[in-house]
Amino acid sequence: MFGLLDAHNPLRSGLVFAFCLLVSNFWSSLMLHAEEFNYDESKVPPYTLPDLLKCDDGTGVDSAAVWHTKRRSEILRMFEENVFGKLPAGKIRLRTKIRSSVPDALDGQALRREVTVFFSDDDSGPQMDLLIYTPVNATKPVPAFLGYNFGGNHAVENDPRIHLTESWMQNRKELGIDNNQASEASRASEASRWAVSTIISRGYGLVTIYYGDVDPDVDDGFKNGIHSLFEKGDAPRAGDAGGSISAWAWGLSRALDVLESDNTIDAKKVAVFGHSRLGKTSLWAGATDPRFAMVIANESGCGGAALDKRVFGETVNRINTSFPHWFCINHRKYNNNEAAMPVDSHMLIALSAPRPVYVASAEEDTWADPYGEYLGLYHAGPAFRLFGKKVFESDKMPEVDSPLQADVGYHMRSGKHDVTDYDWEQYLKFADAHLR
Ligand code: GTR
Numbered sequence: 415m416f417g418l419l420d421a422h423n424p425l426r427s428g429l430v431f432a433f434c435l436l437v438s439n440f441w442s443s444l445m446l447h448a449e450e451f452n453y454d455e456s457k458v459p460p461y462t463l464p465d466l467l468k469c470d471d472g473t474g475v476d477s478a479a480v481w482h483t484k485r486r487s488e489i490l491r492m493f494e495e496n497v498f499g500k501l502p503a504g505k506i507r508l509r510t511k512i513r514s515s516v517p518d519a520l521d522g523q524a525l526r527r528e529v530t531v532f533f534s535d536d537d538s539g540p541q542m543d544l545l546i547y548t549p550v551n552a553t554k555p556v557p558a559f560l561g562y563n564f565g566g567n568h569a570v571e572n573d574p575r576i577h578l579t580e581s582w583m584q585n586r587k588e589l590g591i592d593n594n595q596a597s598e599a600s601r602a603s604e605a606s607r608w609a610v611s612t613i614i615s616r617g618y619g620l621v622t623i624y625y626g627d628v629d630p631d632v633d634d635g636f637k638n639g640i641h642s643l644f645e646k647g648d649a650p651r652a653g654d655a656g657g658s659i660s661a662w663a664w665g666l667s668r669a670l671d672v673l674e675s676d677n678t679i680d681a682k683k684v685a686v687f688g689h690s691r692l693g694k695t696s697l698w699a700g701a702t703d704p705r706f707a708m709v710i711a712n713e714s715g716c717g718g719a720a721l722d723k724r725v726f727g728e729t730v731n732r733i734n735t736s737f738p739h740w741f742c743i744n745h746r747k748y749n750n751n752e753a754a755m756p757v758d759s760h761m762l763i764a765l766s767a768p769r770p771v772y773v774a775s776a777e778e779d780t781w782a783d784p785y786g787e788y789l790g791l792y793h794a795g796p797a798f799r800l801f802g803k804k805v806f807e808s809d810k811m812p813e814v815d816s817p818l819q820a821d822v823g824y825h826m827r828s829g830k831h832d833v834t835d836y837d838w839e840q841y842l843k844f845a846d847a848h849l850r
Pocket residue numbers: 689690691692715716728733
């Protein structure tokens with residue numbers, strides 16, 4: 415086309431130029447369109463959710479036994495193959511070392527320990543630091559919340575005795591994180607998200623881990639974190655090889671392994687908790703590890719509790735483009751193609767049934783599609799009902815700041831994407847009802 419340009423014929427080259435401009439505007443408007451996100455309920459495309467209670471061979475699921483022995487594993491396999499991917503099943507020998515033990519943390523309220531968990535025999539190999547709070551006055555092992563933090567264990571509470579995280583971190587000038595290393599300036603930077611004192615005073619333990627210990631949140635070709643334990647050499651990755659969310663979920667299960675031999679925590683009563691990408695992770699951890707007694711997904715959005723087929727807010731294409739390392743390669747088949755997905759979030763949530771599951775949204779967090787998060791939980795209902803559990807009757811979501819709790823729980827908090835004391839209040843109430 416450019417060959418037609420003739421510098422000696424201004425009229426002709428002007429016309430060609432105008433044509434080229436038109437074509438390029440057309441393409442850029444198409445590109446722009448592809449990057450536009452829908453926030454309008456009336457523009458949600460018609461969609462059909464895969465049938466939760468219909469087995470691959472067409473037979474229906476009419477009992478908890480059939481769910482457990484047949485349908486559940488079919489769904490789990492579909493998520494491994496198409497969404498999160500799987501990690502090699504081999505057992506890893508864990509070693510632990512107590513890094514610190516403070517008997518009077520939180521003004522004397524809690525025993526706080528830092529425990530390093532090594533995933534190999536090499537002290538400089540992959541490892542994670544558990545930060546464990548338990549009430550000092552407990553007379554028996556306590557139920558607990560287990561969840562990752564974004565900012566490092568030292569960001570959870572303002573106490574210089576907590577070691578600064580040494581793992582790779584995203585640079586954040588405002589928090590003094592430079593050269594991908596934490597500094598004192600980021601101490602307590604995430605404290606508002608962890609109602610530690612309230613959790614302890616209500617008789618629960620809290621166990622938290624910096625998620626980057628297990629797998630740094632960066633597209634590094636799966637060389638770092640626990641991937642290095644499983645993937646040697648440069649062989650191309652299988653389409654269903656587990657991405658970072660699988661790695662993080664795996665780390666939560668290893669933390670639970672450790673808690674099983676801790677006499678301050680009742681490992682049979684551990685609620686797995688996570689916010690945002692870590693809420694996607696807590697759902698996947700609950701799905702893959704039935705030992706978690708309760709599952710909490712705070713504002714987990716696309717790839718979490720929100721129905722992908724609604725294509726509302728964040729899309730599959732966008733998430734795989736921004737974060738190519740979170741999901742497995744096969745997930746990219748559904749970029750701009752949510753309708754073809756053989757699963758959706760109702761099935762992810764159902765994988766935790768009959769255990770109590772809490773899904774939470776925030777009103778201003780439209781990127782995560784609050785109504786889609788509610789609907790994911792609502793449409794998971796039939797799996798819970800097989801076990802006689804009480805779930806929500808209506809597909810109409812509750813009003814803002816009006817939590818709904820049965821054997822599943824939901825609230826949409828006013829405000830933005832975050833974790834607040836209000837959220838923890840609801841989780842504690844839910845835990846009182848189901849873990850006590
Ligand atoms: C966003 C991402 C979301 C959510 C969030 C978070 O950038 O698009 O899916 O996971 O990050 O984890 O804070």
